[in-house]
Amino acid sequence: xxxxxxxxxxxxxxxxxxxxxxxxxxxxxxxxxxxxxVSHFVGAATLEGLSGxxxxxxTFAGGQAMEHITLAQWADVLVxxxxxxxxxxxxxxxxxxxxxxxxxxxxxxxGIPLVVVPAMNGHMWAYPATQANVAQLQSWGVHVLPxxxxxxxxxxxxxxxxxxxxxxxxxxxxxxxxxxxxxxxKILITGGGTREPIDAVRYIGNHSSGRTAAELAEALVALGHxxxxxxxxxxxxxxxxxxxxxxxxxxxLESQLxxxxxxxxxxxxxxxxxxxxxxxxxxxxxxKLPSSEPLKLLxxxxxxxxxxLRSWSRNKALCVVGFKLTVxxxxxxxxxxxxxxxxxxxxxxxxxxxxxxxxPDVHSFTLYRAAGQSA
Numbered sequence: 001x002x003x004x005x006x007x008x009x010x011x012x013x014x015x016x017x018x019x020x021x022x023x024x025x026x027x028x029x030x031x032x033x034x035x036x037x038v039s040h041f042v043g044a045a046t047l048e049g050l051s052g053x054x055x056x057x058x059t060f061a062g063g064q065a066m067e068h069i070t071l072a073q074w075a076d077v078l079v080x081x082x083x084x085x086x087x088x089x090x091x092x093x094x095x096x097x098x099x100x101x102x103x104x105x106x107x108x109x110x111g112i113p114l115v116v117v118p119a120m121n122g123h124m125w126a127y128p129a130t131q132a133n134v135a136q137l138q139s140w141g142v143h144v145l146p147x148x149x150x151x152x153x154x155x156x157x158x159x160x161x162x163x164x165x166x167x168x169x170x171x172x173x174x175x176x177x178x179x180x181x182x183x184x185x186k187i188l189i190t191g192g193g194t195r196e197p198i199d200a201v202r203y204i205g206n207h208s209s210g211r212t213a214a215e216l217a218e219a220l221v222a223l224g225h226x227x228x229x230x231x232x233x234x235x236x237x238x239x240x241x242x243x244x245x246x247x248x249x250x251x252x253l254e255s256q257l258x259x260x261x262x263x264x265x266x267x268x269x270x271x272x273x274x275x276x277x278x279x280x281x282x283x284x285x286x287x288k289l290p291s292s293e294p295l296k297l298l299x300x301x302x303x304x305x306x307x308x309l310r311s312w313s314r315n316k317a318l319c320v321v322g323f324k325l326t327v328x329x330x331x332x333x334x335x336x337x338x339x340x341x342x343x344x345x346x347x348x349x350x351x352x353x354x355x356x357x358x359x360p361d362v363h364s365f366t367l368y369r370a371a372g373q374s375a
Contacts, residue, residue: 001028001176004075004107005051006100009037011153012082012119012162017042019081019165020050031071033057033099035087056099068099072106077176080104082119082162085130091116091142092133109244111226113175115143119162121154141221141240145171184225188266189213190257190273192235194250197284198297208274210235212363216270217242228264230256232273250276250302257305261313268319269309272351277302310346321349328356338368 003023007016023030032047033056044055056067072078080087080100087100096102107114116137124130125147134144145168148161163171191213195203210231217229217238228243230253237244245260247253253273261269278299289295306322324341326334334352341350353365 002074002076003028003030004071004078004103005030005032006078006080006103007032007034007038007047008080008082008084008087008100009035009040010082010084010119010162011041013038013041015119015162015165016081017046017050019168020047022165022169024050024052029053031056031074033071033103035098035100056103059099059102068102068106071103072110075107075112077113077115077172078104078107079115079117079168079172081115081117081168083116085118085120085124085127088116088118088130088133088137092136108240109242111221111241111243113143114141114240115145115172115175117145117162117168118147118160120147120160122156122160125160139239141218141242143175184220184223185267186226186228186265187220187268187270188228188230188260188264189217189220189270190230190253191217192232193274194253194276195233195248196250196276196279198280199284199289200286201288204276204278204280204299206274206276208232208235210237213270213272214238216272228260228266230260230273250279254305257309258312261309261318263314265315266313266318267315268321269313270321271306271309272323274325275302275305304344306341307344307346319349320347321351322347323351323353326352326354329354334366342368342370 005016005020007013020030020032030051031053032051034047036057038057044057048055056071059068090101091104094105096105118125118134138144145163147159148163149159150161151157192210193206193208195205197203213229213231214236215238217227220227221238221241227241228245229238230245230247231237232253233246233248245256247256253275260266279302281298281300306320309320310316310318322341324337326337329337334354338350338352341347348370350368351365352368353363357364
């Protein structure tokens, strides 16, 4: 197993070195990255000696400019141990200004488990902002291990004590065994709306939030599938464990789909994006149109993407799932609309929903097979 160990400054660094040593004795490969404060507790020579590999502690050091990307691509699991209150806050609020925080963000969305092992004073652990940061990370799919109760380095007694190395090692081994035991599929999900530019600042869009695609992505990852989410500007994004890509306009989405499907062997595409049927002829540009006079726009039809997905895919056995939205339609009209999607070709399943049946917390749908039967 390839383990990427991220360390922040704490008296608990001593326990982290025990964990590092145990991993190496078990035959795992370990690379270490540290914040600047770690050097006050354990030396670089010790960490390099225990890991058998160079330490990554400076994004601007010679030859290390791309190390945060290289290590993120290399790892099977990322473990932050010890994780201070300050580091939790930086992760939760998107700060990326050193080796550890840039590595954390570069590892995001690559499908590897992200594990955080907190260590701090009990009052710092109980501080509302710290607990909010923990909750935020957990909502993104990060595995935040609990703290232990006991005597702390400061002499106080309470929560905040880092788990013992053997306990941490066992928890991570169980997590990796669970992950390895899953036989998931490789799935591409699109979500959110397109924005068709009128001028440099205005665009034609729709009300799609992308919530359905985001929640589908999270649910599929939880079932052990490898998921790529391709989302529109402003769309709701899924949490941790999902690879992320983005688009803005119809042409951008078309290009991204072609590139992703040609580069990777996806088993299925769930095309939930709300794609504009029209683009603005001669839209965009670098200027803002004047608002003092009437404006006429020429809209040109966009080609349908759904029937082309399989032809763009490396995997010609790709399962293609499309979506069809109606507005207050009777059942006969719904079936006709779904039939037209299948008639366009190369779609295996169609998810139908009606705008009048969509509620904030309830999203009714019917899944149709190519024969017109509800699945």
